[in-house]
Amino acid sequence: MTKYVIIGGVAGGATAAARLRRLDEHAEIILFERGQNISYANCGLPYYIGGTITEREKLLVQTPESFRARLNVDVRVLQEVTKIDRDAKQVEIQNHTTGETYLESYDKLVVSPGAEPVKPPIPGINDHSIFTLRNVSDTDRIKSFCDDHQPRRAVVVGAGFIGLEMAENLHQLGMNVTIVEMASQVMAPLDYEMAAEVHQHLKTKQVEFYLKDGVNAFTRKGNSLSVQLQSGRELETDMVILSIGVRPETKLVREAGLELAENGGIKVNEYLQTNDPNIYALGDAIAFPHPITGNYVNTYLAGPANKQGRIVADNLVMNNTRKYKGAIATAIAKVFDLTVASTGLSAKALKREGIDYVSNIIHGSSHAGYYPGALPYTLKILFHPENGKLYGAQMIGYKGIDKRIDLIATVLMNNGSIYDLQEIEHAYAPPYSSAKDPVNQAGYVAENILTGRLKNINWVEVSKLHAPQICLLDVRTPSEHQLGHIEGSINVEVDQLRQRLSEIPRDKKIIVYCGVGIRGYFACRILMQNGFEEVYNLSGGYKTYEHTMCKQSNEDIFESSYIAKDDHIYRGKPAEAAPFAEHIKTIEVDACGLQCPGPVLKLKTEIEKLKAGERLIQKASDPGFMKDVQSWCNMTGNKLISIDSKEGIITAVIEKGAEAPAATSNEKTLAANLPTNKTMVVFSDDMDRALASFVIANGAASMGKQVTLFFTFWGLNIIKKTDKPKVDKDLMGKMFGKMMPENAGKLKLSKMNMFGMGSLMMKKRMLAKRVDSIEDMIQTALDNGVKMIACQMSMDVMGVNADELMDGVEIGGVATYLEEAEQANLNLFI
Template sequence: MKVIIIGGVAAGTKAAAKLKREDRSAQVTILTKSEDISYAGCGLPYYVGDVIKERKQLIVNTPQSFAKLTGADVHTLTEVISIDRAAKEVTAVDLTTKEETRYSYDKLIIATGASPIRPRVEGAELKNVFYMRTPQDAQDLRDAAASGTIRRAVVAGGGFIGLEVAENLASQGIKVSVIDMAEHIMPGFDPEMAEFVENHLADEGIMPFTNTKLEAILGTEKVEKVQTSRKAMKADAAVLCLGIRPNTQFLDGSGIELTQGGTVLVNEYMQTNDADIYALGDCACVTNRITGAPAWSPMGSSANIEGRLAATGLAGEGKPYPGVLGTGIVKLPGLNAGRTGLTESAARDAGFDPVTVTCVVDDKAHYYPDASYFIIKLIADKKTERFLGIQCLGKGAVDKIIDIAVMALSMKAVLSDLENLDFAYAPPFSTAIHPLEHAVNILINKISGRLESITPSEFAAGAAEGYRVIDASMSPSIEGVDFLDLANVNGVQPQYAADDKLLLVCAKGKRAYMLQNRLKYYGYTNTKVLEGGTTFNGAEF
């Protein structure tokens, strides 16, 4: 079996290595236009910030070492320019000699990845305009940062890569602003969660400007200002992280079906509309595991899974790919952020009736050194109580919350499935009732009516209008409002009528819920708890 793989990095090299292990007789040839075949693209921002010390640490394999390790034939600086499906041949050009060569195949894998969007704006070719896609991109930005000539930088794009670059530049003492034309940074998070991160970044000295479009980059020879739809911002460097486009232009006229911005549409076995041609990684469009709708997941994790599945399929042991969940995680200054599954709005768009809760829970035993908290937003279907998604913010191990949720979503769990699980517990690692389980219990209480609350998004939209704010904290902490000490509420509170609209607020929401429970017992019928308390909604008080 003769297999041609177009592209390397994650998906292409994973498919090649796995296929050669499964079927040593397979003739596997990799054709890639890059000089590098396999590198850690997700590690590039950390090389910029000197967290990763040596460039060679980013290089997983050289073309020579990969060929020796796997037995695949590797051709770098070789760009495939067309596919002849009838003849089962690809035409490639040697980027050094400009010579064209035709390669025949029995099976073809397209793993051409994606390239950064290069905006057509004035000044995009000035010195100190950077991208972040290849090791050389990271090297260029790192060298410029280390030179001491960059004091101010503007990062255009508030996705994970842009934020990671911003963090790593800021760690070098560079003043960083992030601009994004969307209403909020961090696509894949609900607006109130993203807004919390925006406020946190501002507190950390990284200034986010949303609803702000990049219009031009100004300067004579190098970057001097970045012109936005809001104002001109002084800068010594501009890092453009405006997203990526799949490298599929060479497929024009091939008959390979494309979708979602030019990605290749594949089935559950990673096959295109031509059964002998597969597509993987950043250039492919798979499905959402919950909804079954087309989903683009340009992540190194997805690319590796897809490469492995395609290889086993070619070797005769095909297994269907159930799809992606939109899982992602990012490290920010003093805060980690992760998510998986559907957002509240995506769940509604998919036909569910979403119910949510936003809560603040301890991340480990409160008395243990370095204990902090998680802010968790859970999404479930109100009628069936099927778990649909989660977003989590915190200083600690956000990944463990997200990874447990991935398992639950993949198994189509309902909330009761997550209610009494035997999670690992010791004070350095968790709380006696696991933080995720704690959040699930709160949402179950909300659905059952035990907890009556206002979400942060509802609060921001004015849902608490007409309510009297009651401070339910351990000690008075909200200026200008009544304070009720839970420990002393042992009967009717004569200052309030039974049907008074009372909004109960504490630091995290727990004491407010306990106060609501007690007030209900004494006949109060119109209380609400503010989810997330002042920890999440602090800017409003």
């Protein structure tokens, strides 16, 4: 009779024990678990805290008693294995109930230690109101705190899947929720432009969040806790959830001499066997080669752990007959009304691995648009630029996201390509899908890219291009263009494009965009077949571009909140909360299922039927309507009374405004010719003045303005390369070169420089306050399309060679600058 000892329960260890018993009725099986519970639904823990799951018992998949009764497994809870003696083939156990320590032998050992939450040594981190969430005991502590103290404010540190799920559930309990995230985005498995959709959705739910910021300290202040951020902000809260991440809990196996991978996980072979043939490992703590990259990775997911438990049991009983293929980290999460899913590798991961790839973004509806209730989705796939091998996918939406990501994951695990996506046969009926499912559609678009029928360009590449090199062509309707567009683009509607080809320059790169990419593709095909060579379609269209280029974080939204006598939290004045009035005529309009610009066009049509002061309630499923309706009201003189989003449906209440007097032809001409650009002459190379220049420039660029900086005389030193090439200079040029700063990193302060000490102190202060360095500000400006012109005359006088200047800097004279200034309504001299 074989004796199996299993360390750790939950998904992996409990599954292995159950499978072992089904395969070998006579084996002796002992399961050690240091906690009270051996098998529970850890993914359901946030929803029990939030009240969606009302009964705690439903979280407990198996109890020790039911496990013993059904499977005849010797379950020992509250007993922790503290040592593995491989030579003697025995483990040392500490019984936390009795305090005794004893030894237990084994023939085969299974280790499933799991992962532990990261808890950095931040001052004050052990405060009683700071929690992590990993098991049922953690859940009970959080639940008790919420029930006993009725907290009204919560800070969630870390915006991964668990962090966002906790934010939603605490929000559901009526708390003001603030998220603090060190990275520039939430949900690390997503690429930035996909995470940007999540950012905008969180804003609609009045969730406060800070990106690129971390926690410096926690300080107890009476009944509240102060959270001091690295940016200098201070947040007052009643409780904190730490969701910074997890790491493999490998102390036990490391001390036993088992081999670990570079990432800290337990290294196992294809049979899930460690370097000791009598010891197998599974779950969150193991490291296994990734199916795509071949590098050892951890996978902190319940699905793979369950599969591993079954494979380990088979290999123990049947002597290594089943191989583990690895996991591609297919994951999904509910974030308020959104469903967010990913599988395989992201663009960030592919870049880290040095793998060449192509990506594409499509938008569409969850099912046939003519059937009621269709809701939007965004799907991004990543694939090999030649053979189309699939690398990964990310999808965001409201309905059917799970089944689509599962289809793609299946293709991915079978080493499939974009052509396999085209061939997937799906169940189709109007309430469930379209005849061409989103997964099929993604494959078709990818094929167009690989065959050259479509040249794609993404939002990052567009943001780095300079206006003189390109023509931005908006092929949406004039109404859509008026609501919002990429700065500098011309508007020719796709249906009029064939008749207006003469308006499109043939000597420039043409960047075509529409709302989501479909009309852009039609326009690209028209242009390419009419002799235009450099034609690119903006991947994801204006929808993706707008999501990524607008402000991502959502700071300080609770500053106007107050707690009233009834203990509820209110924002602003209570009188502002009532959007309806019984005596006002109100009509309801359903624009669900319509894609941009459909909802706004329908709004325009219906509101024209109303009189001033009457109201319209419009529902729409297009996420862009949240912003579009506000812009439309501002532009048309109508009043937005309220706007709300629930389960993917946006509801806006609009009151018709009074008719504005018609503009005269002179007024129309004047408005059309008003300049909006910003220009600056940068004359100084003082560090503080240079900083001011780029703070203003980047601020204006972030608002979509075209900014031009004209560097003259000493200002040229700001835009010199850090590693300048050797260039020939005359005597005066060499003398100037020795006397002037070498680059932006060598600039001095205009006051209190103190032989260089002042500039060093300034840099240190900027670093402490998380202010970008001057070098970073310059790069940000270039990335945001800020035009930088070096004065040719000043270069000649100062002995500065063109090769010394940073890439992306143009060279011009005063006429070049004056041409830019003609288009500006702000001109500064610094």
